[in-house]
Amino acid sequence: MNGREFQPVSTTVGGEQLTTSRLSAGRRWLLSGLVIGLLVAMTTTGRAVLATAFWLIAPGYLIERYLPGARPHWLLRIALWVGIGLSILPLVYLWTTAIGGAVTPSLLIGGAFLLAISTGVAAWHDLAAVHDRPSTATWVLLTVLVITAGLRAVQIADLAFPPWVDSVHHALMIRVAAETGRVPWTLTPYLPVVDMPYHWGYHVLIAAAWQLSGGESPDVMLWSGQFLNWLQSVTAAALALLYWRRPVAASVAAVIVGCISWMPAYYVSWGRYTQLSGLLLLVGLAISWHYWLHTGDRRERIGWLALIILTATGLSLVHMRVFVFGGALIAAESLVWCMRQSRRTISIYAGLAGLVGVGVALLAAPWWWLILRRILLPAAVGEQSLTTGGSYARLSYDLMWIGPNEWLVALALLGALLGVARRQRATTILTLWVGGLVVLTNPWLISFVLPSVGVIVLIGSVVQRRWRWAGIGLLLLAINPATVHLPFLWLLPVDIAAISLFLPLSSLIGGGATLIWPSRRWLQIGGACALIGVALWGAQQQRNIVNPITVLATADDRVAMRWIGEHTPTDARFLINAAPWLPTIERGNDGGWWITPLTGRWTSTPPVLITYGDPTALRVARQLSQQVIAIGNGQPIDLVQLVTDAQIDYIYTSPAGPLTPAQIAGLGYEPVYTQGGVVIYQVRAR
Known part of the structure; x- marks a missing residue:
């Protein structure tokens, strides 16, 4: 598990200099996967998982493979496919609904058939060039993911319905989307609800998977939900690999998210499938943003910019709160990136980032218009409020410190300290992201932070005699707890951030492990075995993760x-x-x-x-x-x-x-x- 095994690799596509071996290692893997898929498809639950995976992977793979330039590492590519897949299908439903049409079952089945043929041909072509056997690092990660998959299946083995409150209205929205072939904004005749401003991207995806797989909706929701939960391990590993660029970070992050942390496994107790989907999309957005910032080729930058607009739009359709969390992550990376750039470069990229906002607004225009009419305008005229208080705005310590979270937070802090000592940019990005989440969900902190920044700006401006900056410093000093009382926003309750911390925590822990990972081969083998052992131990502890109180x-x-x-x-x-x-x-x-x-x-x-x-x-x-x-x-x-x-x-x-x-x-x-x-x-x- 050395550092080079998980480095991004370049693989050209489109027929350029590809080896045409009919039985390359890649093609053997593809054939094996098809055989396993056929066996899995013989069960109702297997079809539900396969249909969900199909809508997530196939569109993203076909779009991403035609991006100009080199391909990232396969793990990052999978995270990108998932993000694209979670965006494409909701956009199809959005604009079909906007023009008064419907995504009928025949259109879904026909589209799925064409997608399947195109994906199969493209994969057979691309995998002809893959002759290498999986590395040790890859086998360790795959083993962890297999353990996680088994755990997710065991966790819901005794459930007949998805638990708790959210699952009931998710099922209704999925039913409406499947019956109408449209975005489930209107729930009549089942409920007297019209133009509902509730995120719906997850629901149309599962409605499409349900129509492909058949069966009953509770089964489709349960098994597709656990598949999404399993994918969190994949995308968490991808995020750690993106920032730390080492196999150890990816494997450790996968172990933490899949088998140790109670989040996101506990999400099944709430039926919190929309947030699961949003967090998957967030990683795809982060990868696209990272490559856009760090790619030198102009054509490649345009391709990544297009993916940013697509995935950011999809995230706004899937989960608005995670959309804000994603903004905090790309803002954190952008701040770190700006430290090494000229003022001119920063200005150019800031302008392009503004174009991203315009692109998202245009691509999701019908949805944002609904949000404007139903939420923002009523709030502007005082008919409803965007603020909240009471228990809704307070942190639940039971959620913050659930399961082994105390140990995970301690390990993440240790990883952050090691990263600071080694001057790792990843540490800065991840800690800034966590800090941003804390401030977004606790706005009152702003009135404590800004005066401190004001003091620094004021002192610096006086020393350098830049009086314009002195005025800014005085303004920041004026924003303090004695003069400003910032309210909590109902869109960003602190508990939602608390149950999303598994992503940055797992990456920080993975980074810390990378920084202390031994260089001797026999110690690396021992560490890999220890990782798998920890995954098995954690899986044993999490078998009964579902809270029986939430099973209605x-x-x-x-x-x-x-x-x-x-x-x-x-x-x-x-x-x-x-x-x-x-x-x-x-x-x-x-x-x-x-x-x-x-x-x-x-x-x-x-x-x-x-x-x-x-x-x-x-x-x-x-x-x-x-x-x-x-x-x-x-x-x-x-x-x-x-x-x-x-x-x-x-x-x-x-x-x-x-x-x-x-x-x-x-x-x-x-x-x-x-x-x-x-x-x-x-x-x-x-």
Whole structure:
């Protein structure tokens, strides 16, 4: 695992001087992958993973291979493919929706067929030149990734549904995207929501994967989600390789993200698939930005600039918060880059960066126009606020120090100290990025930081007699806690940054390992074995990462959903269990909450996206949910009157309560379904 094994390599494409061996090592790998893919495709879950991987990899590979100039290392290329794939399909849906069209199943299948043929031919051509066997460093990384893949599968082996709150509305948006072939901005007839300003890039990707793979949406969501989670190890390794340019950094980062850190593995407990997708895209954006800054050839710079615009646009469609986090990372790298550049070069690149912003705004114009109309303009006229407070703005120490995070933070700090001692630019970039995330999610820090900067500027201007800068220093001094109180923004809660720190932490730890990695061959072999051993130990500790409290629905609920879809009218109204959640909305408390996204039937407690819709419908839904919660609290609620007033057709009960079979049994309603603890009562014949 020496430093040269993971250095970026140059591989020309397009037929120039390629060896035409029919059975090169690369082609044997391709054929082996196809055989494994065919075997995996024999299962429903395997098809879900393959379909997701196809939409992520194929478009990105075909676009990236035609970039001018040398190709980066294969690990960086994969991260780029994922970023491009996560951008292309949402853009297709965006502009199809904008012109009033639809991405129909026939178009998806036809497009997938053409993509598959093109990708296969291109890969067969490109891999003819690959004759080298994988290096030791590559085998170590692949071993870690295989362990991580097995771990991600084990972690969801007992789940019938994706857990918790987010998964329910993700499923509804995926259903709408699949049924309409359009961006799921409008959720009618399931919810009275129109022009919803909620990021949706992940949902159209999974809708396309669902239509290719078949099966049931909970399975597609679970297994595609774990595939995205597994890819975090790949992209974390790529980010570490990008900045440290050593194999050890990549392998260590993959071990940390895949098997040691509870984040992102714990994301499955929340169904936080959109943030997973955003963080994958962020790495692709960082790679493109890095090469744009450090490439000398003009044609290559244009190619990287085009990729920056594409991936930045895709990131804005997939996750707006991570879009801001990505901006902080490229700002950190740009600051470090500026230290070695002339003023003229900086001015040129600053102008080009401005063009990137214009390009992103134009490429995602329909989406940004919706954000402007639904969020920014109402905030400007005072109809709603962009600020927040209370518990939403406070750091949860349980999340910050979850699992082994105390040790990981300590190791990252040690890696940063080693990097500072060795004058490593990577250390500066990563620490600036973390600092930027801290300030973005804690704006009050600005009023403490700026006065310190003002003092430095003021002293320097007086010494050099640059009085214009002295005025700037005085202005910065005026921005202090006594004069300025900056509010928290609801878009950037500190917890979102806390659960994203695994990316910079893993890279800093990987960099620290690189700086102390032994030079003797037998010690390197021992270190590689130790890494694999640590990965196996971490995988053993993380097998049961899913928090049982967040599991709302079980396999019994899956059976009940099928019965509802087959035996109840499409306009049936269900009273379901509810529980408190946020101050603005309640949540479901069992599998009954999945009735709307899986069967399309109305439920008394709808998915939380109703907060974006009609205020009257929201108020009625909250009143119904609160009355159900009150029953569980022992308050005297007339359930029969509630059922009559809400025109309920069926009552979905489970042992989770508050509506239990024991409570409903004496009210005279007929049980029409009883299985596995789920009992459904019919209120009135239709």
